[in-house]
Amino acid sequence: MRGRVLVGAVVVALLLPVVPLLAWAVAGSWRYPDVVPGRLTRRGLDLVLEGEVVAATLTSLAIAASVATLACAIGLSAGRAIGLHRFRGRRLVQFLLLAPVIVPGLAVTLGIQVFFVRYGLSDTALGVVLVQLMPTVPYAATLLGAAYANLDLDYERQARSLGAGATRTFLTVTLPLLRPALVTTALLTFLISWSEYILTLLIGGGQVTTLPLLLFSAIGSSDRTAAAALGLLVVLPPVLIVLAVAGRLRGREQAWTGLARG
Amino acid sequence: MSLLTVRGAQRVPDRVRIWLLLSPALLVVGVFFVGGVGQALLQSLGRQPFLGETDWSLDAYRATFADPAFRASLVLTLRVVVLSTLFATVLGVALALLVRRHARGPLTTLLQSTLAVPHLVGALCIGLLLSPSGLLSRLAASVGLIDSAQGFPVLTNDAFGWGIIAEYTWKEAPFIAVVALASLTPAVRDLEGAARTLGAGPWRRLRTVTLPMIAPAVAAGSVLVASFAAASYEVPRLLGQSFPATLPVVALQRFNDTDLLVRPQAMAVATILALLSLTLVAAYLVLVSRLTRRAL
Numbered sequence: 001m002r003g004r005v006l007v008g009a010v011v012v013a014l015l016l017p018v019v020p021l022l023a024w025a026v027a028g029s030w031r032y033p034d035v036v037p038g039r040l041t042r043r044g045l046d047l048v049l050e051g052e053v054v055a056a057t058l059t060s061l062a063i064a065a066s067v068a069t070l071a072c073a074i075g076l077s078a079g080r081a082i083g084l085h086r087f088r089g090r091r092l093v094q095f096l097l098l099a100p101v102i103v104p105g106l107a108v109t110l111g112i113q114v115f116f117v118r119y120g121l122s123d124t125a126l127g128v129v130l131v132q133l134m135p136t137v138p139y140a141a142t143l144l145g146a147a148y149a150n151l152d153l154d155y156e157r158q159a160r161s162l163g164a165g166a167t168r169t170f171l172t173v174t175l176p177l178l179r180p181a182l183v184t185t186a187l188l189t190f191l192i193s194w195s196e197y198i199l200t201l202l203i204g205g206g207q208v209t210t211l212p213l214l215l216f217s218a219i220g221s222s223d224r225t226a227a228a229a230l231g232l233l234v235v236l237p238p239v240l241i242v243l244a245v246a247g248r249l250r251g252r253e254q255a256w257t258g259l260a261r262g
Numbered sequence: 263m264s265l266l267t268v269r270g271a272q273r274v275p276d277r278v279r280i281w282l283l284l285s286p287a288l289l290v291v292g293v294f295f296v297g298g299v300g301q302a303l304l305q306s307l308g309r310q311p312f313l314g315e316t317d318w319s320l321d322a323y324r325a326t327f328a329d330p331a332f333r334a335s336l337v338l339t340l341r342v343v344v345l346s347t348l349f350a351t352v353l354g355v356a357l358a359l360l361v362r363r364h365a366r367g368p369l370t371t372l373l374q375s376t377l378a379v380p381h382l383v384g385a386l387c388i389g390l391l392l393s394p395s396g397l398l399s400r401l402a403a404s405v406g407l408i409d410s411a412q413g414f415p416v417l418t419n420d421a422f423g424w425g426i427i428a429e430y431t432w433k434e435a436p437f438i439a440v441v442a443l444a445s446l447t448p449a450v451r452d453l454e455g456a457a458r459t460l461g462a463g464p465w466r467r468l469r470t471v472t473l474p475m476i477a478p479a480v481a482a483g484s485v486l487v488a489s490f491a492a493a494s495y496e497v498p499r500l501l502g503q504s505f506p507a508t509l510p511v512v513a514l515q516r517f518n519d520t521d522l523l524v525r526p527q528a529m530a531v532a533t534i535l536a537l538l539s540l541t542l543v544a545a546y547l548v549l550v551s552r553l554t555r556r557a558l
Contacts, residue, residue, distance in 0.1 A: 003364045010357060010369065014376055017432055020390035020397040021383070032395045032411055033403035078287035081280045093284060100295045101486070103539050104493030106510045107532035110517050111301030112294060114311055134294040141287050195380035198495040198514075212382050219386050219500055227386055235383045242378035246371060 021235075024228035044229030053214060053230070060210040063125060063200075064193035067132045071189040072182060074133070075140025082141060083148025097138040105135055109202045116203050123207040131203045132196055136189040143188070147181030187245060191238050299536055306529035322526035332531070334506035339492060342423045342508060343542065346430035347488040353431065354438025355480060359472070361439065362446050370443070373436040381433060385500040388429040392417040418501050425501035426508070430494075434487045441483035445476045489539045509535045 024030070028041030047053065082093065100108070109131060113122065121127030155177060159169040175182070197212040206213070211234050218227040274282075301311070308319045326332050361369045379387075391397050399414035408414050418425035450472060457467045498508040507515070509531060516528035 003360075006360055007364050007369065010360060011372065014372055014432075014436065016397075017384070017387035017391045021387045023397075024390055033400045035397075035400050035404050074286040074290060077283045081283040085276070085280050087277065087280050093288070096288065096291050096295070099540075100291060102489045102543050103295070103299065103536045104489075104510060104532075106493065106495050106513060107302060107536045108295055108298030110298075110513060110528060110532045111303075111305060112298040113517075114305075115297075115301070118312055131294065133290045134298075137287050137290045191378065195382065197382055198510075212380070215382055215386070216496065216500075219382075219389070224390070228390070231383045231386045235379055238378040238380065239375045242374050243371065246374045 021228050021231055024224045025232050027225055027228075030224075041225065044225050044232075047226055047229050048233050052209075053211075053233070056209045056211050056214045057233070059125065059208065060194060060212075063129055063132070063208075063210060064190045066129045067136055067193040068186045068190040070129070070133060071136040071140040072144075072186050074137050075144045075185060076178070076182070078137075078141040079144030079146075079148045082145035083151070084153070097141050100134055100138050106198050106202070108134065109199055113202055122203055123205040125204075125208050127203045128200050128208045128210075131199045132193050135196070135199070136192050139192070140185050140189055143185045144178065144181055147178050151177055184245065187241050191241065194238060195234075299533075302529045302532040302536065306526055306533045308526055310525070322530040326527050326530045326534070331505060332512065335509055335512045338423055338502075338506045339508045339538075342426050342430070342498070343488050343491045345423075346427050346434065346491045347484050349427065349431040350434035350438050350487050351480065351484045353435040354483075355442050355473075355476070357435060357439035358442035358446060358476075359468075361443060370440075373439055376433065376436040377440065379433065381429070381494060382496050382500075384429050384433050385497045388425060388432065389418055389501060392425055392428060394418075419503050421503060421506070423498075423502060423508075426498050429497050429501055430487070430491050434490070437487065438480060438483050441479050442476050445479040446472075450475045485543050488542050492535065492539050492542065509538070 023037055025044045026040050026042075027037035028039035028043070030037040078093075078097075081087070082090070082097075116122040116127050116131070121130065151174070155173050156169055159173045164172070195212065196210075197216060200208060200210050200213060201216075204210070204213075211230070215227065215230040215234050218230050221227070305311070306322050308317050308321065357373070361373070389396070393399070394411040394414050394416065396418075399408070399411055402408045402414060403410070417428070453471050453475065454467050457471045462470065492508075493510060495510040495514060499511050502508060502511070504511070504515075513528050513531040513535060516524050516531060519525070519528070
């Protein structure tokens with residue numbers, strides 16, 4: 001009985017902050033101190049279908065997909081070295097791949113922003129994709145390194161001895177074996193990019209408008225319905241993705257989703 | 263490793279191949295991360311790239327430390343980091359033990375969904391919940407606890423940082439819970455069973471078996487929580503005050519100052535912030551390794 005009460009309290013505590021978000025998204029008017037909105041509206045829905053929001057959604061999707069693809073490719077390469085080899089300098093490499101997770105991205109990006117301006121990368125989507133590699137590549141390399149460490153190399157050897165070339169072995173043997181880890185990594189890096197605000201603002205200069213940027217300015221305005229509707233639009237894809245893959249993640253991998261910060 | 267070299271081609275030495283495989287990742291980390299930290303440091307010491315002015319000085323640091331606003335922001339940042347990490351860790355471990363005991367499936371799903379919520383949305387949610395006209399204030403008014411929104415305690419954009427701490431705790435306690443659950447393996451249960459057979463009560467089992475077993479993973483998770491609490495910009499920007507603000511907010515305020523002479527100060531704050539995160543992590547790791555050794 002006491003257990004059920006505790007579980008109930010936890011569920012309420014976890015869900016409570018989301019309640020006003022859902023309510024404001026459909027609230028036409030909600031006077032203080034009413035506990036429920038007085039009038040419902042579909043203005044929030046209309047708002048997320050506006051051209052500006054649709055364009056920002058597409059920009060966010062394109063940037064997140066590019067970041068995820070690049071981070072996975074770079075992570076596959078580095079992961080092979082980290083997961084399969086013991087070499088001099090391995091600890092240093094691991095430290096370098098941990099440091100960007102620990103040191104604030106804002107502090108790092110302030111210093112190089114002037115170089116993005118100088119080389120014409122500021123205010124461009126390309127610049128935003130490049131700067132977002134900084135928080136994503138370390139995760140991709142670490143996760144895929146762990147996957148490589150569990151890889152049975154005998155499969156590759158057999159493929160090679162049967163006459164498959166390096167490329168064919170990679171595409172038809174290694175990649176399918178790494179697929180679960182690769183899917184997790186792709187989703188995780190996608191989420192990091194999708195949620196990123198400050199790096200996009202610093203390098204995109206407000207010219208590259210992603211959804212978090214629209215959401216931030218909506219929160220700053222007094223239109224709570226707009227902010228809540230945009231908030232739902234930003235939060236839905238990550239939650240759906242995590243729920244969809246949650247069943248197939250093992251314990252440690254589940255924890256990694258918590259690192260999709262931003 | 264000869265199997266991975268192209269047949270008939272010259273065999274590439276392992277050492278070269280390893281560094282070739284690593285080079286794209288090292289390029290990213292080297293250019294953006296090492297370059298970024300290095301540039302923040304250089305620019306804080308008076309070097310301005312592309313302007314040709316280089317007079318090395320510690321003026322930016324002197325000005326920064328002399329500024330009462332900076333000192334207030336340092337205190338606020340440390341308070342937010344320590345309290346958020348403490349609350350998230352204690353609640354997260356309690357949550358994990360509760361989930362293991364009562365409701366593994368549905369609650370785990372709920373924890374994971376909370377993990378996926380971007381902090382920007384989390385800040386919006388906490389704002390709509392805790393602000394003077396937020397949901398909690400409405401609930402308090404409807405049951406007659408307060409007369410008006412003015413009667414509700416100021417929990418967002420407050421000087422103490424409660425709103426910021428609430429957001430971090432709400433988002434990070436489930437993270438710690440998931441980390442702890444992952445290390446609560448069947449082996450831990452076996453050990454707890456053995457302790458029970460030997461006559462250890464529930465508290466003793468928790469203190470001497472369960473907590474030491476999950477401590478390393480939880481400690482690592484807490485380090486990430488602390489570093490995130492020190493690093494985030496949007497949460498303190500939306501839920502805190504602009505004075506005193508946390509260090510990331512101060513860094514960006516100075517960076518955006520129209521007076522370019524303030525730029526080195528922005529870089530000094532950024533450098534201090536980077537050092538602070540690294541120090542926090544190092545101190546914490548040392549502390550935890552001592553604690554776990556003693557407990558075991």
